Amino acid sequence: MSERPLHEPTFLMLTALAKGPQHGYGIITDVEHISGGRVRLRAGTLYAALDRVVAEGLVEADRDEVVDGRLRRYYRLTQRGDDRLAAEVARIQHNAAVAAGRLEVRRRAFGGLA
C-alpha cells in the first residue's frame, strides 16, 4: 500500500497520542500546544479525523471515564499508528534536511552579492 503524506491535523493528532492515551478535548488542547496555538481543531473535524484513523487501525479506543457527568473516551496509538507516524517523521526529516542543505548552499553562493 502506497502511503500518502498525512494531513497536518492528522499528523498533529497522532503526535498528541504518541505521548499517551488522551480524550477528545485533551487532543484538541495538546494539538494547539504542539502547533504553538496555530491549529485549533474543531470538534467535528477532530471526530471525522478520529473516525478515519480508527478505521485505518492507527488509533484505537483505550477506556471510558466519566468526569462531571460527561463521558470521556480515551484513545491510544496502535503499533500500526506508531509505525505510520515514524514513517511520516522520517519523510519530513528527509525533506527538511534536503531543503536546509540546499538553502545553505544557495545562501553561501549568493551571500556575497546581497
Next chain:
Amino acid sequence: MTAAGGLEKSYRRLLRWYPALYRHRHEEEILGVLMSAARPGQRRPGARESADLVWSALKIRIRMAARRADSRPWAAALALTAMLLPLLMVLLKLTLFLDRGVQYGFGSPADLLIGAYGEPGSFARSFQLNSYSIAFTGNVTDALTAGPVPALALAAFVCLGWRRAAAIFAAFVPLAFLAISLTSGYTLVAAPRVDVTLYAYGLEALVLLIAPSTPRGWHALRWRPSALLAAATVAAAIGMNGGLRSLLPARPVNPAALRLPRDPRLFRDYLARIPHGFIDRLFGIGAGGWGDWLLYQGTLVAVIIVALTIMLVSSPVNRRVLYVPGIPFALGAVIYLCSLTSPPLPGAAGNALTAIPVLLILLAAMAFVLANSRPADPDSPSHPAAPQG
C-alpha cells in the same frame, strides 16, 4: 434554562446530522468535547463550529454508506444509491431553475412550484387558457414531477434517515402522477423528462426498501472514490440541464462571426459570439434548442461521465452504484430516442408504454415488502454491533 443547558440542547440538535448508529456510539463523547471547548457563558454554537459539525456529519454519513458496501458490494452500492438519487434530482431542479431563470426570468412562487423555470406567468396562463379542472390537474402533475418540492422533500427524508417515510413518499409521487394523468388524458410519451423523473422516484422507493442498512464493520475507507463519484454526479447533473448555457449570451446567428479568428487573443471573444443556433444545427437538432439537447441527449453524456469516473476510481461498490441510477436514465433515453424517430404513439398505447416500467418497479418494491414483512432497520438493536477497530 441555564446558558449551558441551552447550549447543550443546541449542540444535540446539530449532532442529529450524524447517522443514528454513529450518534449512538459517539454523541455523549462529542458533546463532552463541545461543552469543554465552549467559552464560559456561551449560549449558542458558533457559526463556524456549526458548519464544521454539519460538514463532518455528512462526511461520516458518506463514509459509513461506503463502508457498508465494502464487505457486501451490492448492499453498499444500494445504500449509496439511495442517498445519491434524491440529491441528483434536487440538483437537476436547481440547475434547471438557475439556468432557465437567469435567461428568461424567475417567475412567481407558483411558477416555481410547478417547475416552470424560466417561463414566468405559466401558472396564471394555464388557468386563462384552459378550463379550471384541466389547468388544475396539469399543475398538480407538473408540481409532482417537474417541480422542486417532491425532490427536496425526498432528499430531506433520506438525509434525516427516515427510510420508510422516504420509501413511501418515493412510491407515492409516480403513482399519484400516473393516477391523475392517466384519468385526465395526458399523453405521457411526449415528455421524456417526466419519464426520467417517474422512473427515478420508483427506483428510489425500491432501493430504499431493498438496501440492507446493517453496518458491516469498519473496513477500509472508500471516502475518496465516493467523493469523486459525488463530484461526477454533480457535474453530470449540471451538464444534463445545460447549467453552463447561461454563461453564453444569446445572439442571432451570423455565419461570418463563426469563422475562427487568426489572432488567438481574440479566441475568447469568438467563443462568446457563438450563438445557440449554431450548436443546434451542428447536432442536427430542430426547434428544441441547445437546452433541450443537453436535457435529453445530455442524459446520455451525463451517464457516460459518471461511468468513466466510476471506472477510474474502480471500487466494486462504485461500479455497482452506476448500474442502478443508470436504469431511469437509460429508460428515459430509449423513450426519447423512440420519440425522435417516430411520432409519439397515440394516447393510450403511449401511456401504457411509459407507465409499465414505473409500475413494474413499484410492483417489485411491493413484492419485496410482502416477502420481508420486517425490513432492515438501521437503528434496530437486534442487529449485532459492528466490531470495533
